Amino acid sequence: MARNVSTGTKVGFTIAAWAVALILFSPILWVLLTAFKTEAEAISNTPTFFPQNFTLENFSAVQDRSDYFKHAINSILVSVGSTLLGLIIGIPAAWSMAFAPSKKTKDILMWMLSTKMMPAVGVLIPIYLIFRDLRLLDTVHGLTLIMTLINLPIIIWMLYTYFKEIPVDILEAARMDGAELWNEIVHVLVPMAVPGIASTLLLNVILAWNEAFWTITLTSGRAGTLTAFISSFSSPQGLFLAKLSAASLLAIAPILLMGWFSQKQLVRGLTFGAVK
Amino acid sequence: MGSITLSHVKKSFGEVQIIPDISLDIKDGEFVVFVGPSGCGKSTLLRLIAGLEDTTSGQILLDGEDMTKAPPARRGLAMVFQSYALYPHMTVRDNIAFPLKMAKAPKEVIDQKVEYAARTLNLSSYLDRRPRALSGGQRQRVAIGRAIVREPKAFLFDEPLSNLDAALRVNMRLEITELHQQLKTTMIYVTHDQVEAMTMADRIVVLNAGNVEQFGSPLDLYKKPANRFVAGFIGSPRMNFVDGPEAAKYDAHAIGVRPEHFKLATAPTPGTWKGKVGVAEQLGSDTFLHVHVDGLGLMTIRTDGDQTFSHGDDVYLTPDPTRIYRFDAAGKAL
């Protein structure tokens, strides 16, 4: 039944929604504008909205001081690498939980989720020591490994939820048709779960890209990602707002663009179970 | 070749025993139907044969070879599911070709067999469609096509027609029977529709609560039901049962008379059962009368379609004495 909503209410809600969106967006807007101001204008006592002396010097300064592209490549390697590794482990794990559950499957799922509720600092010391002894500190593969471990619970949970929607009959048909387990997963399950797997992939790339705690604590120069890159600009030498903004803008731009172009897929994937 | 032997097969889900102990011998080339009420374990038994469920104990032999522990992919059986279970992301062609691809058949062989199956099943013009764009009957044909290309030892069908409308069901029933006569491959067919069971089967397995009540040819089951359950299950409309003094006259705990085995009269003669017509269902060829018989309850009588009766008419029934089924207190046929 269509609900009757008065025009006044609609206008009110629209204004409220725009206001909330604007408040959420304002820090990014501020960063965007400040990045093109001179350092003097950025900290001036009479703040300006639009840059008065539009400049790109912050960007070249940032690139000169610490190599943006090196950090960007590290970010890509770590976020994409850890997500792919996570999917390789997560798909078979989620298959067994969705289609061959045991009595303990629900408990294992809950336990995995509970690790996400634990504060990361709680395991900082042991992880740091293990990484030191295995010589994984400040390496891209070490960082990829830790990022995989951190996001694996989310990957498995998301995949599990999508797989549960797939009729088990179809997998059984594949078994009857002579498909061994590997073929069943590669030729039947994965193609049917493409929307779910794609949104799992997107979300986890974003999460890994934005992750700051481990990337900052486990790297120092060589393996630093863009989050480490930004944080290096709030240094003891002083806070350079315009350069910090330029660095932040460079760091978030790729993921912002990716999120923008994939938002349809993301929304579809994340609401998969709800609207079916 | 495709003989299937079950020897003391048992199946429990956790604490619940679904199949207490079944032994069966299905011959090569036979069309066997499993029939029984909902929840009696027909699908479970079929899935045990398929290998989709593990037996709790007992043995399953295919062509004399012990396959109890073999995974479904190794058993060489094909299955057609009630839900069709087609691969939604593949075209009809790829669906039918899938088992051959899994068997690593060469491309020419695959193409040739897919074309042949498509021609046999009237699917040639749909080969490049997705299952989503097919009707229920076409989907079921694709499922059958997918089953026949791999030339299995036996076909397993789990209520393949129950999602189709009545007219299509009759058509597909004939097609499957014809397919069996053509291929002469063993088929096991699960249904709860006893008309399907009677018309299609070489032999019928009547299941009840996980037990085999009787295993025999359709006419055997109709003429010589082993017990009251089979007598009541096979035949449409259902057999009428009478117990008490009227049964004692025949030296039995209970007697059964099929609706088609009554003489019907409008005037009393000695020894007849008197009743009043409740509902008269006129099918044209036949009329089914639901008669409230004094002291014996509601009975169904089959008469030819030319007889007209209406609600409240008095009728007098005489069961054909040579066609009376007698049962003891445990329900076994005497």
Ligand SMILES: Nc1ncnc2c1ncn2[C@@H]1O[C@H](COP(=O)(O)OP(=O)(O)OP(=O)(O)O)[C@@H](O)[C@H]1O
């Ligand atoms: N995986 C399972 N776990 C627990 N119980 C099950 C499982 N599968 C089936 N059962 C139970 O086993 C019994 C037999 O089920 P089955 O599906 O074999 O019946 P059926 O004869 O095919 O019935 P229908 O005609 O309704 O399809 C049912 O009581 C069902 O609840």
Ligand SMILES: [Mg+2]
């Ligand atoms: Mg069933």
